[in-house]
Amino acid sequence: MRIQDHPVLGPLPPTPTVTFTFDGVPVQALEGECLAAALWASGIRILRHSFSGRQPRGMYCGVGHCYECRVTVNGVRDRRACLTPVVAGMDVRSQPPDLLEEARPAVGGPVAEGRKPEAAGGADGS
Amino acid sequence: MEVDLAVVGAGPAGLAAAREVARRGATVAVFDEHPVTGGRLRCQLHPAGRGWSSGRPKAEELAEAARAAGARLLTETSVWGLFPRNGRGHGGRPGPGPGGWVLQCTGWHTGPVTARTVLVATGATEGALPVPGWTLPGVITAGAAQVLANVHRVLPGRRVLVVGLDPLGVAVARSLALAGAEVVGVAQAPPGPASGRRGVPARALADLAGSVAGGSLLPPPLRLAARGLAREGLAGFALRRLPARPVKRWGIPFYLRQAVTELRGTGQVTEARLEPVSPDGRLADGKTLWLVVDAVCLSGGLHPLIELVAAAGARLACVPELGGRVPVTGPDFQTTLEGVYVAGGAAGVEGADVAAAQGTLAGLAIAETLGRISRAEAGGLKQRARLAVKLARRQAPITFHPRIHAGLRRLRACWHET
Ligand SMILES: Cc1cc2nc3c(=O)[nH]c(=O)nc-3n(C[C@H](O)[C@H](O)[C@H](O)COP(=O)(O)OP(=O)(O)OC[C@H]3O[C@@H](n4cnc5c(N)ncnc54)[C@H](O)[C@@H]3O)c2cc1C
Ligand code: FES
Numbered sequence: 145m146r147i148q149d150h151p152v153l154g155p156l157p158p159t160p161t162v163t164f165t166f167d168g169v170p171v172q173a174l175e176g177e178c179l180a181a182a183l184w185a186s187g188i189r190i191l192r193h194s195f196s197g198r199q200p201r202g203m204y205c206g207v208g209h210c211y212e213c214r215v216t217v218n219g220v221r222d223r224r225a226c227l228t229p230v231v232a233g234m235d236v237r238s239q240p241p242d243l244l245e246e247a248r249p250a251v252g253g254p255v256a257e258g259r260k261p262e263a264a265g266g267a268d269g270s
Numbered sequence: 271m272e273v274d275l276a277v278v279g280a281g282p283a284g285l286a287a288a289r290e291v292a293r294r295g296a297t298v299a300v301f302d303e304h305p306v307t308g309g310r311l312r313c314q315l316h317p318a319g320r321g322w323s324s325g326r327p328k329a330e331e332l333a334e335a336a337r338a339a340g341a342r343l344l345t346e347t348s349v350w351g352l353f354p355r356n357g358r359g360h361g362g363r364p365g366p367g368p369g370g371w372v373l374q375c376t377g378w379h380t381g382p383v384t385a386r387t388v389l390v391a392t393g394a395t396e397g398a399l400p401v402p403g404w405t406l407p408g409v410i411t412a413g414a415a416q417v418l419a420n421v422h423r424v425l426p427g428r429r430v431l432v433v434g435l436d437p438l439g440v441a442v443a444r445s446l447a448l449a450g451a452e453v454v455g456v457a458q459a460p461p462g463p464a465s466g467r468r469g470v471p472a473r474a475l476a477d478l479a480g481s482v483a484g485g486s487l488l489p490p491p492l493r494l495a496a497r498g499l500a501r502e503g504l505a506g507f508a509l510r511r512l513p514a515r516p517v518k519r520w521g522i523p524f525y526l527r528q529a530v531t532e533l534r535g536t537g538q539v540t541e542a543r544l545e546p547v548s549p550d551g552r553l554a555d556g557k558t559l560w561l562v563v564d565a566v567c568l569s570g571g572l573h574p575l576i577e578l579v580a581a582a583g584a585r586l587a588c589v590p591e592l593g594g595r596v597p598v599t600g601p602d603f604q605t606t607l608e609g610v611y612v613a614g615g616a617a618g619v620e621g622a623d624v625a626a627a628q629g630t631l632a633g634l635a636i637a638e639t640l641g642r643i644s645r646a647e648a649g650g651l652k653q654r655a656r657l658a659v660k661l662a663r664r665q666a667p668i669t670f671h672p673r674i675h676a677g678l679r680r681l682r683a684c685w686h687e688t
Contacts, residue, residue: 145425181422189407202407206414
């Protein structure tokens with residue numbers, strides 16, 4: 145859903161495209177734009193799942209304030225998709241709750257097997 | 271890194287200040303966590319006069335001027351802490367730092383930055399407007415819709431609902447319609463304490479009518495009565511007279527008598543429930559509507575982003591007319607912390623031209639503190655800069671809170687008490 149022709153801002157300036165992957169699937173982006181915009185333009189809105197309840201989450205504030213858009217970029221967790229510019233070949237992954245489960249148990253859920261109880265910290269619902 | 275002035279935020283306020291200080295020979299570094307400079311000004315597109323005004327060229331001009339003056343602009347760098355250089359404040363009592371300040375950064379530039387003076391120009395942030403279903407993907411803030419459509423040229427949705435009757439909500443609804451989206455409505459915020467004043471339709475309407483551009487943002491037949499509507503009682507009276515169906519303007523239906531009470535969808539938002547609401551913000555009898563949507567923009571109001579300077583120990587005051595809690599500032603935008611200044615949205619939520627003019631004034635005051643201009647010279651320059659702030663305020667195409675002058679007077683009174 146690119147705005148090709150804008151009555152005030154004019155036609156979309158020609159910009160080279162680059163490709164990155166989101167959960168292994170190739171996605172096209174305009175050079176220099178942020179991950180959140182590129183994914184939204186490609187119809188991908190679910191960026192991760194919440195830790196408790198495993199509800200889908202996506203971009204919310206678009207400017208780095210809310211941390212709802214965090215994704216794993218080239219293996220580094222919790223990058224804000226709305227502030228991270230796309231680079232060709234980037235490996236972007238949504239954050240499954242399982243990633244966090246290694247560190248903390250799900251709220252109200254059973255403590256993972258084999259885990260020492262003292263390792264169980266508080267969990268937020270975000 | 272060691273500098274004379276560290277600026278946090280490369281929006282209009284920070285860039286204007288950086289320009290003023292750098293052109294007088296001081297070393298200036300500007301930090302911003304975004305990949306590009308310009309702050310919110312870059313994504314602004316709002317009705318001004320008969321046409322539209324785009325912030326992007328102005329943002330680029332300001333950045334170029336700061337760069338040309340010799341300021342370093344460091345993007346993709348978040349500043350997470352501000353500490354007095356002499357060591358106090360680290361877990362101890364915060365206080366003015368005669369030895370300057372240390373900024374802690376992360377991102378492209380990592381590590382401490384030592385600065386003789388600091389300008390916090392972090393801008394404003396959006397308030398939350400919680401409603402069941404608001405965590406669904408596809409539900410974004412009004413500001414996020416601005417960024418998507420006006421910066422990234424991505425349409426937030428084909429059928430978009432805007433929630434929250436306020437200047438930003440109306441401006442965003444209009445800019446999305448302009449960009450080609452079908453704006454299926456602008457509806458009142460959900461009733462309840464979490465929505466604040468905008469959860470009470472009579473107050474929301476009065477605030478909208480009372481903001482400078484509010485009159486022009488009102489749909490007819492309310493527009494003619496804009497002045498009177500700025501009073502809550504009359505706004506409530508007008509709302510009661512309106513028919514239950516939405517009022518249409520610019521092709522957009524304004525649900526002035528309906529509030530959004532639920533958002534639904536699987537994986538992303540697809541439906542919004544609108545229920546009749548009384549002018550004083552209670553659910554009323556009447557028909558419930560379901561609107562089919564693929565994006566929802568929540569406009570929860572703008573508040574100064576002040577964590578950095580608040581955590582450093584600056585005195586704050588609650589001034590709702592400026593958007594909530596703001597640092598107590600003097601006539602030069604100095605805070606109660608020696609050598610720390612704030613300007614722009616962080617000092618009180620106003621439009622971009624006001625922010626830039628405030629940045630210029632703060633920059634002159636900082637140049638004076640650094641000994642880059644004499645007291646006598648600074649006096650005249652600051653006087654002129656103060657007039658420019660007033661002029662920008664008078665000519666602002668959009669304001670976000672009514673009664674701004676009353677708020678400014680109260681803030682000044684707080685300063686004189688300190
Ligand atoms: C959603 C929204 C919509 C708005 N729409 C309009 C509009 O249509 N018209 C209008 O006139 N005004 C609008 N405003 C008001 C806006 O605040 C001013 O127009 C103006 O942009 C304020 O300038 P500023 O320089 O103070 O801050 P901003 O332009 O907001 O710039 C602040 C900068 O600081 C950076 N920053 C913040 N914290 C940190 C940190 N800790 N570390 C590093 N960088 C940081 C941010 O990334 C940002 O780039 C809007 C504000 C918001 C929040
Ligand atoms: S969407 Fe809010 S931080 Fe990225």
